[in-house]
Amino acid sequence: MKVTRILIWLPLALFAILLVVVATGIVKPGDRTIHSRMVGKPLPAFTLKPMVANKPGLSPQGFREGGPRLLNVFATWCIPCIAEAPELMELKRRGVAIDAVAVRDTPGDVRKFLARHGDPYARIGDDAKGEVQLEIGSSGVPETFVIDGQGKIAMQHIGAIRRDDIPDIMAALERAK
């Protein structure tokens, strides 16, 4: 009889637990972004042809000669990429070396994009089939990876870079030196 008296509160207790679970989900939604598991690992081997005539293409070799660099995964058909263009220009102005992987893009579109929104890139690789994007564990555009001087992926920034993301990225570049 005593057991039943305790058991009678069980549904209410379960309801309270459910309520807490739902409430935390509303107050603090979970992290739905898909982080690359390649962070902390060296860049995988790849070779990308140059996307535009006046800039070299891209391979991990280019990240092993000197200081840390940014690897920006972008596309001209991606609207947030336009939004982050001024911030990439700001990073370039601060002396950051930036390379790019252009995903599923065409040279003509890229030329027009750079003429219109500024050109922060030292190298642009043509990732026509999105192969390098998959290779480095990027799940969308734009994404920006901090690569240290040894060609290791030090950090991944998912989504467009906003003005208030710049200190974090500068700090990561500093750490990657």
Next chain:
Amino acid sequence: MNRFAILCAVALVAAGPALADTSRPPVDYANTQLSDPRQEAQAKALMEELRCLVCQGQSIADSDADMAGDMRALVRRRIAAGEKPDAIRQWLIDRYGDYVTYDPPFDWLTAPLWLTPIVLVALGLLLARRSLKRRGRN
């Protein structure tokens, strides 16, 4: 309230879908089957168990997203090259985590997912047995 509803309706109509697709044609093998039917069946089975990373609720076999097309191409290319489906799945897990597969491995994190149904069925059986016994007595 009514005005708000109208405003919402107008906003819904006015909001066009965001253009986030390339003008490039899809890559080979994104929508082309492998010529060997046995290999294609293998590829198809694997594609149905891989999650599209930009749509999140669909498998790459179901999705029209460009990135899903790239992933289908990757699966078919590797199957055609003789790679085992499990190796391809592992290659993707190494890059995106278990999230990318619809067949999650059994570990301490997924244990509740696998074990809860068993526990609930056991609990149900126990309750049923108890209440049936009681009814038998009456």
